[in-house]
Amino acid sequence: MTDTIFGKIARGEIPADLVYEDEDVVAFRDLSPQAPVHLLVIPRKPILTLNDAQPEDAQLLGRLLLAAAKVARAAGIAESGYRAVLNCNAGGGQVVFHLHLHVLGGRPFTWPPG
Numbered sequence: 810m811t812d813t814i815f816g817k818i819a820r821g822e823i824p825a826d827l828v829y830e831d832e833d834v835v836a837f838r839d840l841s842p843q844a845p846v847h848l849l850v851i852p853r854k855p856i857l858t859l860n861d862a863q864p865e866d867a868q869l870l871g872r873l874l875l876a877a878a879k880v881a882r883a884a885g886i887a888e889s890g891y892r893a894v895l896n897c898n899a900g901g902g903q904v905v906f907h908l909h910l911h912v913l914g915g916r917p918f919t920w921p922p923g
Contacts, residue, residue, distance in 0.1 A: 812855075813855075813905050813906060813907040814905060814907075815849075815851050815905050815907035815909060816855050816907055818835060818837060818851070819835050819851055819852075819853040819855075819907075820853075825837035825838075826838040828848055828880050828883065828884070829850075829876060829879060829880050829883070831872075831876070832853070833852060833853055833854070833869055833872050834850060834851070834852055834853065834872055834873055834876040835850075835851050835853060836848050836849065836850040836851075836876055836877075836880045836912075837849055839911070843911075843913060844892075844913040844914060844915050844916050844918075845914070845915025845916055846884045846885075846886050846891070846912070846913065846914040846915040847911065847912070847913050848877075848880050848881075848884065848911070848912040848913075849909050849910070849911060849912075850873055850876050850877045850880060850909065850910040850912060851873075851907060851908065851909045851910075852866075852869050852870075852872075852873055852908060854866070854869060855907055856907070856908040857906045857907065857908065858897050858898055858903060858906065858908060859895060859897045859908060860897060860898070861908075862908070873908075873910055874893070874910070877893050877910050877912050880912055881893075881912055881914060884912075884914065884915075886912075886914030886915055889914065889915075890914065891912055891913060891914030892911075892912075892913045892914065892918050892922075893910055893911070893912055893913075894910070894911040894913065894922075895908070895909070895910050895911070896911075
């Protein structure tokens with residue numbers, strides 16, 4: 810498995826604008842925001858894509874979603890609404906191959922996404 814910038818952030822090897830962290834999950838502001846609020850929530854455990862998650866990762870994946878809701882509340886976007894996006898592989902828009910959840914809010918979104 811190749812190391813990624815997200816792996817280095819999760820291990821504290823490089824700085825990020827952290828908004829939340831616990832023993833399993835780290836959340837930080839995206840360096841290239843696509844909305845007024847754009848946070849990334851990552852597991853500390855390196856999982857390349859959602860396709861690579863294993864049954865034993867089920868609890869961790871749940872913690873990832875709960876952390877996304879927590880950071881959305883803390884950012885003040887939970888009540889007005891936000892989008893949680895998990896891209897899988899290049900064709901799905903994944904650029905960094907360390908599983909991550911985008912939490913976007915602060916503006917209206919349309920469907921389908923583009």
